[in-house]
Amino acid sequence: MKPLLACSLAAVGLLAGPVLPASPDAPRPSWRELGYRLHPRCTFLMQGRAAGSFIALGDGRLMSLKSDDNGTVEVSSDDGKTWRRIATMYEGEGPGRLTKDYECQIALKTRSGVLLWIYRDFENFRWKWDDRAGEAVDPSLTVWSIRSLDGGKTWVDRQMIAGGYCGSLNDVLQTRTGEIVVPIQQYVPGPGRHCQYTWTSADDGKTWQRSNVIDVGGHGHHDGVFEGTLAELADGRLMMLMRTPRDRFWRAYSSDAGLTWEQIEPTTIAASTAPGFLLRLASGRLALVWNPLPAGVAMRPLSELRPGDKPYSQGTELPAHNWRNSLQIALSGDEGQSWTEPVTVALGPRLCYPQMWERRPGEIWVSFVAGSKWVRNLIAVHENDLLEPLPGPTGKPLTIVAFGSSTTAPRGSLVIYSTLLEWELAGEGRNVAVVNAGVGSDTTATAAARFERDVLAHEPDLVVIQLGINDSAVDVWKNATEPRVPIDEYERRLEEFVTAIEARGATVVLMTPNPLRWTDRLKALYGKPPYDADDPDGFNLLLRDYAERVRRVAARNGVPLVDSFRLFTEYGRGEGRSVDDLLLDGMHPNDAGHALEADALLEVIRATFPAER
Numbered sequence: 363m364k365p366l367l368a369c370s371l372a373a374v375g376l377l378a379g380p381v382l383p384a385s386p387d388a389p390r391p392s393w394r395e396l397g398y399r400l401h402p403r404c405t406f407l408m409q410g411r412a413a414g415s416f417i418a419l420g421d422g423r424l425m426s427l428k429s430d431d432n433g434t435v436e437v438s439s440d441d442g443k444t445w446r447r448i449a450t451m452y453e454g455e456g457p458g459r460l461t462k463d464y465e466c467q468i469a470l471k472t473r474s475g476v477l478l479w480i481y482r483d484f485e486n487f488r489w490k491w492d493d494r495a496g497e498a499v500d501p502s503l504t505v506w507s508i509r510s511l512d513g514g515k516t517w518v519d520r521q522m523i524a525g526g527y528c529g530s531l532n533d534v535l536q537t538r539t540g541e542i543v544v545p546i547q548q549y550v551p552g553p554g555r556h557c558q559y560t561w562t563s564a565d566d567g568k569t570w571q572r573s574n575v576i577d578v579g580g581h582g583h584h585d586g587v588f589e590g591t592l593a594e595l596a597d598g599r600l601m602m603l604m605r606t607p608r609d610r611f612w613r614a615y616s617s618d619a620g621l622t623w624e625q626i627e628p629t630t631i632a633a634s635t636a637p638g639f640l641l642r643l644a645s646g647r648l649a650l651v652w653n654p655l656p657a658g659v660a661m662r663p664l665s666e667l668r669p670g671d672k673p674y675s676q677g678t679e680l681p682a683h684n685w686r687n688s689l690q691i692a693l694s695g696d697e698g699q700s701w702t703e704p705v706t707v708a709l710g711p712r713l714c715y716p717q718m719w720e721r722r723p724g725e726i727w728v729s730f731v732a733g734s735k736w737v738r739n740l741i742a743v744h745e746n747d748l749l750e751p752l753p754g755p756t757g758k759p760l761t762i763v764a765f766g767s768s769t770t771a772p773r774g775s776l777v778i779y780s781t782l783l784e785w786e787l788a789g790e791g792r793n794v795a796v797v798n799a800g801v802g803s804d805t806t807a808t809a810a811a812r813f814e815r816d817v818l819a820h821e822p823d824l825v826v827i828q829l830g831i832n833d834s835a836v837d838v839w840k841n842a843t844e845p846r847v848p849i850d851e852y853e854r855r856l857e858e859f860v861t862a863i864e865a866r867g868a869t870v871v872l873m874t875p876n877p878l879r880w881t882d883r884l885k886a887l888y889g890k891p892p893y894d895a896d897d898p899d900g901f902n903l904l905l906r907d908y909a910e911r912v913r914r915v916a917a918r919n920g921v922p923l924v925d926s927f928r929l930f931t932e933y934g935r936g937e938g939r940s941v942d943d944l945l946l947d948g949m950h951p952n953d954a955g956h957a958l959e960a961d962a963l964l965e966v967i968r969a970t971f972p973a974e975r
Contacts, residue, residue, distance in 0.1 A: 391406055396710075396732070396739070397710055397711070397732055397733045397737075398708050398709060398710025398711070398713060398732055398733075398739075399708070399709055399710065399785060399789060400707065400708055400741060401705065401706060401707045401708065401743070402752065403743065403744070403747040403752070404707050404708070404728075404741045404742065404743045405741060405742045405743070406739075406740075406741055407442065407727065407740040407741055407742055408442060408443075408739075408740050409737055409738060409739050409740070410737075410738055411426055411428075411442070411467075411729065411738060411740055412466055412467035412717055412729045412738050412740070413717040413718055413719040413727045413728060413729035413740060414466050414467045414468045414469060414532075414533070414534075414717040414719065414729070415427050415428060415467035415468075415469050416469065416719050416721075416727070417469055417470075417471045417477060418471070418721075419437070419513075422439075423437050423438060423439050424437065424438040424441065424442055425437050425438075425469075425477075425514060426438070426442070426445065427451075427467065427469045427477075427479050427514075428463075428467065429460040429461060429462055429463045429467070429479075429481045429482075429484075430460075430461070430462055430463075431450070431460075432450045432451060432452055432453050432459065432460050432461075433450055433451025433452055433460035433479065433481075433508070433517070434447055434450065434451075435447065435448050435449040435450070435451065435510075435514045436448065437514075441721075442740075448514060448515070449514055449515055449516070449517070451479065451508055451517040451520075452508060452517060452520055456483070456485050456486065457483055457485070457486050457504070457522070458483050458504070458506045458520060458521075458522060459483070459485050460481060460508075461483075461484050461485050462484050463481060463482055463484065463531075464731065464736045465530045465531075465532075465715045465731060465736075466530060466531055466532045466533075466715050466717050467481075467717075468480050468531050468532070468533060468534040468544070469534075470534045470536060470542065470567075472536055472540075472542065472566045472567075473536065473540065474566055475511075475513070476509055476510070476511060476566040476567065477509060477510040477513070477514050478507060478508075478509045478534070478542065478566070478567040479507065479508050479509070479517075480505065480506070480507045480523070480531060480534060480544055481505070481506055481507075481508075481531070482503055482504065482505055482506070482528065482531060483503070483504045483505075483506055483522075484503070486502055486504070487502065487503050488500060488501055488502040488503075488527075489501050489502075489503070489527065491554075491583040491677070496553055496554055496581060496582075497551050497552075497553070497554040498527065498549055498551070498554050498583065501526070501527035501549050502525075502526065502527055503526075503527045503528050503529065504522050504524060504525050504526070504528065505522070505523045505524040505528045505531065505544075505546055505561075506520065506521065506522050506523060507519070507520070507521060507523050507567055507570070508520040508521075509566070509567045509568075519567070519568055523544070523546070523561050523570050524546045524548065524559075524561060524572070526548055526549060527548070527549035528546050528547055528548060528549075529547040529548075529549070529556060529588055529589065530547070530588075530589050530637065530715065531544070531545075531546065532545065532589050532590070532591055532637050532639060532715070532717065533545055533590065533591045533592050533639065533640070533717075535592045535593075535594060535600075537594055537598075537600070537619050538594065538598065539598075539619065540564065541562050541563065541564050541619035541620065542562065542563040542566065542567055543560050543561070543562050543592060543600065543619060543620035544560060544561050544562075545558060545559075545560050545589075545590030545591065545592060545602060545604075546558075546559050546560065546561055547559070547586075547588035547589060547590070548575075550575075550577070550586075553580075553581035554581065554582070554583065554585075555577075555579065555580040555581055555582065555585045555586035556580075556584075556585065556586035556587065556588040557575050557576060557577040557586055557587065557588070558575070558576040558577075558586075558587050558588055558590050558602075558604050558614075559572055559573050559574075559575055559576070560572075560573045560590070560592075560602070560616070560620040560623070561573070561620075562619055562620045562621055564619075571621065573616070573620055573621050573622060573623055574621075574622055574623055576604070576612075576614055576623055576626055578606065578612060578626070579679075580606075580607070580678065580679050580680070581669075581679040582607075582677040582678045582679050583677035584607065584635065584677035584678055584682075585607055585677060585678040585679050585680075586606070587604045587605070587606050587612050588604060588605055589604065589605040589637035590602045590603065590604040590605075590637075591603050591604075591637065591638055591639045591640045592620075592640060593640040593641075593642055593648055593698065594642065595697045595698075596697055597697075598617070599615050599616060599617050600615065600616040600619065600620055601613060601614075601615055601640075601697075601698055602614050602615075602616070602623070603629065603631070603638055603640060603650070605633070605635060605636060605637045605638070606628075606635065607635040607678035607679075607680055607682030608628065608664060608667060608680060608682075609632060609633070609655060609661045609662050609667075609682075609683065610628050610629055610630065610631055610632060610633055610661055611628075611629045611631045611633050611638060611652075612626065612627065612628055612629065613625075613626075613627055613628070613629045613698075614626045614627075628664065630661075631650070631652075631701070632654060632655045632660075632661040633652050633653065633654060633655065634652075634653040634654065634655055634656075634682075634683045634684060634685040634686060635678065635682045635683060635684050636652070636653040636684070636686055636714050636715075637652070637714075637715060637716075638650055638651060638652030638653075638716070639651050639652070639716050639717050639718055640698075641718040641719070641720065641726070643693075643720055643723075643724070643726070643745060644720060644723035644724065645723070645724065645745060646695075647693045647694060647695050647745070648693065648694040648697065648698055649691060649692075649693055649694075649718060649726060649745075649748075650691065650692050650693075650694070650698075650701065651689060651690070651691045651707070651716040651717075651718055651728060652689070652690065652716070653685060653686050653688065653689060653690075653713070653714055654685070654688060654690055654704065655683050655685060656683060656685040656687075656772075657688075659683065659685075667680040667681065668680070684774070684775065685775060686711075686712050686713055686714040686775055687709065687710060687711055687712070687713065687775050687777060688706050688708065688709045688713065689706070689707055689708045689713050689714075689716055689728075689730055690704035690705060690706045690707060691704060691705055691707055691726075691728070691743070691748055692704040692705070692748075693745070693748055693749065702748070702749065705747075705748050707728065707741065707743055708730065708732075708739075708741070709785060710732060710733070710777065711732075711733060711734075711775060711776070711777045711953055712731075712732065712733055712734065712775060713730050713731075713732050714730060714731060715730060715731050716728060716729065716730040717729050717730075721742070724744055724745040724746065725742060725744055725745075726742065726743050726744070726745060727740060727741070727742050728740070728741050728742070728743060729741075754793075755788065755791055755792060755793035755794070756791065756793060756974070757791075757792060757793045757973070757974040758793065758974065759793045759794070759795065760787070760792060760793065760794045760795070760823050760824070760971055761794075761795050761796075761797065761820060761821065761822045761823050761824075762780075762783060762784075762794065762795070762796045762797070762822060762823065762824045762825075762826065762967070763796075763797045763799050763816075763817050763820050763822040763824070763825045763826070764779070764780035764783075764796065764797070764798050764799060764800060764826045764828075765799045765800070765809065765813075765816065765817050765825055765826065765827050765828075765829075765859075766799070766800045766804070766809075766826075766827065766828040766829055766873075767800060767801065767802060767803065767804040767805075767809070767828075767829055767831065767832055768800065768801075768802035768803065768804075768950060769800070769828060769831065769875070769876060769949075769950055769951060770798065770799075770800030770826075770828055771798065771800030771801055771802050772798060772800070773946075773950065776946065776950075776952065776953060776956070777953050777956060777957075778798070778800075778951075778956045779951075779956040779957075779959040779960040779963060780796050780797075780798045780800070780826075781796070781798075782956060782957060782960035783796050783960055783963060783964065783967070784796035786960070786964055787964075787967070790973060791973070792973060797820050797822070799812075799816040799817055799820075801816075803832055804829065804832060805829065805832045805833045805846050805847045805852075806829050806830075806833055806847055806851075806852050806855035806856060806859075807833075807846075807847050807851070807855065809829060810855055810858070810859075813859065813862070817863070818862065818863070818866060821866070822863075822866075822868050823868055823869065823971070824868060824869045824870075824871065824967065824970070824971070825859075825863050825868055825869070825870050825871070826871045826873060826924075826963060827856070827859055827860075827870065827871070827872055827873065828872075828873035828874075828875065828926070829856075829875070830852065830874070830875035830905065830908045830909065830912065831875045831876075831878070831905060831949065832846060832847075833845060833846055833847035833849075833852045833908060834846075834847075834849075834852075834875075834904040834905045834907075834908040835888075836888075836892060836893070836904065838887075838888055838890050838891070838892075838893065839886075839887045839888065845904060849904075849907060849908060849911060852908060852911060853911040853914065853915060856872070856911070856912065856915045857915055857918075857919070860872070860915065860919050860921060861919075864919075864921075869921075869922075869970055869971075870919075870921045870922075871921065871922045871923070871924060871963065871966055871967075872912050872915060872916045872921055872922070872923050872924070873912070873923075873924045873925075873926050873959070873963075874909040874912045874913065874923070874924075874925050874926050874927040874928070875905060875908065875909055875912075875926065875927060876926045876927060876930050876944075876945075876951055876955065876959075877899075877902050877905065877906075877927050877930050877931055877941055878901040878902055878905060878945075878948060878949055879898065879901065879941055879942050879945055879948045880895060880898065880900065880901055880948060881947060881948035883947075883948075884901060884948050884949065888901060892904070901948075905927075906927065909925075909927040909928075913925065922966045922970070924959065924962045924963055924966065926958075926959055926962075929958055929959070929962060930944050930955065930958070933958065944958060
């Protein structure tokens, strides 16, 4: 499935503000306030609450439960704009005290009116992975339940459901015949991995019974099959979709309310190694929200996935995609056998652990955690808007090529400046295509060999060039004494790039390389003459001269300049600020660094290519 709607956004984690409450009169927050951009037909509701925490009361009010502060019970008479605390769940001794939970929340009101809260004991959380042994060391994250028989005023029957290490809780469901079913993962040693169970209660959460185990193998601290989500099908069976690191969800079916799982199989739903969430809508359709694979990345055949000698960086035996920079929703009218083209509802760094709740028929509330601080966000989208495509962009197509080295190239879940340009310009309704032509370790000399193929062949309207860090590097760890590319050759090649691009009628924007800062790793490689490891600015000894040559080429040819070296340096002079704030590893810009560059580039692009009216 291909994303139907590409939404624009930029994300600046460094600039993200405090948690935004619901406000009846406030305008829609900007992407700079949220740290992500919403689909135009989505509505921002609030931050700080998960969709799984809500219970609709009989009088129209909302109840929201949280594990924070001994378990808070709050009600709202204005659809979540304001809240009033009415009770506390438990104020006694541990284990099993209610303290916090930073991922999903799962609450349920049963048909008989019992309120049920299922949570994890973070006060006694333990997790440490031994790389040498390939096992977790005495892990613990237990799952507990507590319930209320009087509408949330008092809470009873607090008990541990599952011991050991249980990971994230994402979903809870009551079947048509009354059983409550909760997917709970379990860490299993020998080799260390995660497996999936469900726990079923036939008496409104008073007692629980565990299912058979679902185990697809694997080895690593984030390997296995886990973080399941449930839907009851028209024929009475339960279907569970589960996270794996294998480019797709796994699926299983139960005919006995989650006590026994069978037909355990891979699906054709391409997914990153992150959980999804299923919801049965009032219309009868199923909705699924999840993190897809990165744009342009195809689901790999299982036969091509090969274990490594040790767990990969994602903590998996097989190479996994951990793309969490977009969330999309698809609908199914045939019980999950096929799905509509997915709609991307949010774009930004680290958007994950989604949940859905249907506030009213067709009005879907979607929550997810966002950014490095895992702030819960709640948005709303209407079912019909997931079925109707937005009008396409208008105006003359604008093709932008970002030509550079690893400071330009895609880097994991980092939101790089070329991505921000596309998101922001597309969000303005521009007909824009941004081509990332960044290649790690490139110098102007090696980039010249691919210049025709990677730049001119795209017939660009605008080319952004940022090279120089690798050109200026003296590889002292290889006993080198001179830069990889002499500074005069560097300047000449930049000039050649500009001349060739302008000869095609395109516009050039030159960017100086960003400044560098020492890290322990960089000091180990480069911390000797001509560099001065004792000078915080010592790694820029030659780079600042290469940046000056970029300025000279730009001035001589009359082309726009985005002076990243100067922008980063001036930012670092601010009170309480440092250039390190903008760098991922002393060399590559982080989200905030890329956003700073994107803002400067957008100013140039908007002036050079005004939007059509």
